[in-house]
Amino acid sequence: MSLIVQKYGGTSVGTPERIVEVARRIRRWREQGHDIVVVVSAMSGETNRLLQIAREITPSPDPRELDVLLSTGEQVTIALLCMALHRLGCAARSYTGAQVHIRTDSTFNKARILEIDEQKVRGDLAQGRVVVVAGFQGVDGAGNITTLGRGGSDTTAVALAAALKAGECQIYTDVDGVYTTDPRVVPQARRLERITFEEMLEMSSLGSKVLQIRAVEFAGKYGVPLRVLSSFEEGEGTLITKEEQQDMEQAVISGIAFNRDEAKLTILGVPDEPGVAYRIVGPIGEANIELDMIIQNVGADGNTDFTFTVHRSDYQKALEILSRLADDLGAREVEGDNRIAKISLVGVGMRSHAGIASTMFRALADEGINIRMISTSEIKISVVVDDKYLELGVRALHSAFGLGGAVQDRSRGE
Numbered sequence: 283m284s285l286i287v288q289k290y291g292g293t294s295v296g297t298p299e300r301i302v303e304v305a306r307r308i309r310r311w312r313e314q315g316h317d318i319v320v321v322v323s324a325m326s327g328e329t330n331r332l333l334q335i336a337r338e339i340t341p342s343p344d345p346r347e348l349d350v351l352l353s354t355g356e357q358v359t360i361a362l363l364c365m366a367l368h369r370l371g372c373a374a375r376s377y378t379g380a381q382v383h384i385r386t387d388s389t390f391n392k393a394r395i396l397e398i399d400e401q402k403v404r405g406d407l408a409q410g411r412v413v414v415v416a417g418f419q420g421v422d423g424a425g426n427i428t429t430l431g432r433g434g435s436d437t438t439a440v441a442l443a444a445a446l447k448a449g450e451c452q453i454y455t456d457v458d459g460v461y462t463t464d465p466r467v468v469p470q471a472r473r474l475e476r477i478t479f480e481e482m483l484e485m486s487s488l489g490s491k492v493l494q495i496r497a498v499e500f501a502g503k504y505g506v507p508l509r510v511l512s513s514f515e516e517g518e519g520t521l522i523t524k525e526e527q528q529d530m531e532q533a534v535i536s537g538i539a540f541n542r543d544e545a546k547l548t549i550l551g552v553p554d555e556p557g558v559a560y561r562i563v564g565p566i567g568e569a570n571i572e573l574d575m576i577i578q579n580v581g582a583d584g585n586t587d588f589t590f591t592v593h594r595s596d597y598q599k600a601l602e603i604l605s606r607l608a609d610d611l612g613a614r615e616v617e618g619d620n621r622i623a624k625i626s627l628v629g630v631g632m633r634s635h636a637g638i639a640s641t642m643f644r645a646l647a648d649e650g651i652n653i654r655m656i657s658t659s660e661i662k663i664s665v666v667v668d669d670k671y672l673e674l675g676v677r678a679l680h681s682a683f684g685l686g687g688a689v690q691d692r693s694r695g696e
C-alpha cells in the first residue's frame with residue numbers, strides 16, 4: 283500500500299460521464315489499498331471560456347481579479363468528482379488550493395508554489411478519505427487567490443506528491459503517455475516507455491504541452507516519480523526518470539517538440555561596436571519581454587545584423603521598441619515576422635553522437651524547407667522555419683530519425 287497522487291486533466295473530467303469514470307478508476311485504486319490524493323483541472327474548454335468572458339469586459343483584465351475568475355473552473359470539478367465518489371460509496375472531500383494552504387508568491391496568473399501544509403490532507407487520509415484538490419490555484423501570503431499559469435494543475439499534483447512524499451505522481455490525460463512527438467501531428471509517433479527528466483524538461487520548454495514545465499522541474503528537483511497515462515484506457519504510460527548511466531545504447535533522439543508561439547525580429551545594419559547588443563537587448567528586457575533565440579552576424583562593411591525571437595504576444599511591443607531604437611543606433615532597417623515556427627530535436631544521446639545536425643538539415647532541405655535560425659544546446663537542436671512548413675518539417679524529421687514504429691523501450695537500448 284502506498285500514497286499516490288493522481289491528476290486528471292480537462293478532457294478527463296470534461297463531461298459528467300467522464301467524471302463518473304474517473305471516480306470508478308479512483309475507487310479501483312482505493313480497493314487495492316492505496317491512499318489517494320486527486321488533483322483535477324477544470325472541465326475542458328472552461329478556462330478558455332472564462333478568459334473569453336473577461337476579455338469581453340476589458341482587453342486587459344486586472345491580474346488579481348483574473349485569478350479569482352479562472353480559479354472557479356477547478357472548484358466546479360472538485361465538487362462534482364466528490365459527489366461521484368460518494369455515489370460509489372467512496373469517502374472523499376474536496377478542497378480549494380487556499381483550503382489546503384498551497385502557498386504561492388503573489389505573481390498573479392503565473393504564481394510559484396512556495397510551500398504546502400500537508401497536515402489537513404494527511405488528516406483526511408488517516409480517516410480513510412480520498413482527498414480531491416483543485417489544481418492550478420493557490421493563495422499568497424496576504425490571502426489572495428493566485429493561479430499557476432496554463433497547464434498548472436500538473437504542477438499542483440507534483441508539488442503535493444513532493445510534500446506528501448508520495449510513491450508516485452500519475453498524470454492522467456487524453457493520450458496514453460509521452461510520445462516521440464505530438465501524436466495529433468504525426469500519427470506514426472510512438473509512445474516512450476521512459477524519458478529522462480532532463481529530456482522532458484526540454485520537450486516541455488520547447489512546446490510539448492503534455493506536461494507543464496514547472497511540474498517537470500519540480501519532479502526532477504524533489505525526485506518525484508512521475509508517470510503520464512491515459513484516463514481512457516489501461517496501460518503503463520510513460521515513466522519520467524533520472525538518467526540511467528548504464529543505459530549506454532539509448533536512442534540518440536527521444537523526441538521532437540515544436541511551437542508556433544514565437545515571432546522573429548531583425549535590426550539590420552547597426553554599427554558593429556562594443557555595447558550594441560546591450561543597447562538592443564536592454565530596452566527589450568526593461569519592457570519585460572523575454573528573448574529566446576539570438577543571432578548576431580557581422581557584415582563586411584563593419585555593420586551587423588541582430589536577430590532574435592520573442593513570444594508572439596510580445597511581437598508588436600518589441601517591434602515598436604526596435605523601430606524607436608533604430609534611429610538612435612543608426613540602423614538601416616527593422617524587419618519582423620510573426621509567421622514562424624520552431625522545431626526542436628531533443629535527446630540526451632546527442633551528447634555522444636556527431637552528425638545529428640547534418641541529418642536534420644538535410645531532411646529539411648529535401649523537403650525544400652528553408653531554415654531561418656538555428657540554436658543548439660547539449661541535448662537539443664532547434665530551428666526556426668516558416669510556420670506553413672511546421673507539420674511537414676516535423677513529419678520529415680520524425681521519419682529521418684526513424685522515430686516511428688512499435689513502442690520504444692529506452693531501457694532496452696533501442
Ligand code: ADP
Pocket residue numbers: 290291292293294323433454455456457459460461462463464465466489490491492493537
Ligand atoms: P490535459 O488537459 O490532460 O492536461 P493537455 O492538452 O494539457 O492535457 O496535454 C495533452 C496533449 O498534449 C495531448 O492531447 C497531445 O496533443 C499534446 N502533446 C504534445 N506533445 C506531446 C507528446 N510529445 N506526447 C504526448 N502528447 C503530446
Ligand code: ASP
Pocket residue numbers: 291292323324329330355417418431432433434435436
Ligand atoms: N485549467 C487550467 C488550464 O486550462 C489548468 C490546467 O488544466 O492544468 O490551463
Ligand code: MG
Pocket residue numbers: 291433436491492493494
Ligand atoms: Mg495539461
